[in-house]
Amino acid sequence: MLLPRGCAGCDRPDDVLCDDCRALFRHVLARPVPGTATGCGYGCAVYEGAARRAMLSWKDHGDEECDAPFAGLLADLACRSGAARPGERVALVPAPSSRMSMERRGRWHMRALTSRMCHLLSARDVDAICLPVLRSARLSSKSVETTNAAQRAERIRNGIVVADAVACRRRELIVIDDIMTTGATLRQCVAELNGADGTVRAALTLGHVPERAADRPSQ
Numbered sequence: 001m002l003l004p005r006g007c008a009g010c011d012r013p014d015d016v017l018c019d020d021c022r023a024l025f026r027h028v029l030a031r032p033v034p035g036t037a038t039g040c041g042y043g044c045a046v047y048e049g050a051a052r053r054a055m056l057s058w059k060d061h062g063d064e065e066c067d068a069p070f071a072g073l074l075a076d077l078a079c080r081s082g083a084a085r086p087g088e089r090v091a092l093v094p095a096p097s098s099r100m101s102m103e104r105r106g107r108w109h110m111r112a113l114t115s116r117m118c119h120l121l122s123a124r125d126v127d128a129i130c131l132p133v134l135r136s137a138r139l140s141s142k143s144v145e146t147t148n149a150a151q152r153a154e155r156i157r158n159g160i161v162v163a164d165a166v167a168c169r170r171r172e173l174i175v176i177d178d179i180m181t182t183g184a185t186l187r188q189c190v191a192e193l194n195g196a197d198g199t200v201r202a203a204l205t206l207g208h209v210p211e212r213a214a215d216r217p218s219q
Ligand SMILES: [Zn+2]
Pocket: 007, 008, 009, 010, 011, 012, 017, 018, 019, 020, 021, 022, 050
């Protein structure tokens, strides 16, 4: 028997994400992301209010039932922004999680979401595959000792590495992440994928932190 639940955004009974909260995610917000073909990082929602609560419930409180509505909303964004088009082949690249956050959540949440997006886009005649090639390269103190200085400097500079550069070569790519705050993580993802000879069309995220908030030093 399923336990009753409330909307992840507003706690309205018997809904994973109610229609009103879903509507908050139907924007096509755009912020600059250099290194992409469109020049843009597109977002579904402003990261505030009920949209923010729904995302936190999903991301930090294990509400995995939100995978389905969020994947649907991101697939809509992919089509409405023009990043994904019917008849075209595109690889969706989930942003990496650190080992620590994967252990805390018990999964790579962006990979789960991106896989679902691919199924939904395939149903719309977009030839989409999930390409989970990015890794968080935040090093533990132990691995620092076993890495040479040049490698260490490179990894610390970027924080993100491509685990399979061959898989990216000459491919059309879209980076998928949950929240765009300053855009630094997305820029790193894009730079690494370009370095692996991929063409990044755009980045897509569920939420955009309002820019004034994103620019605060405390963020
Ligand atoms: Zn709601």
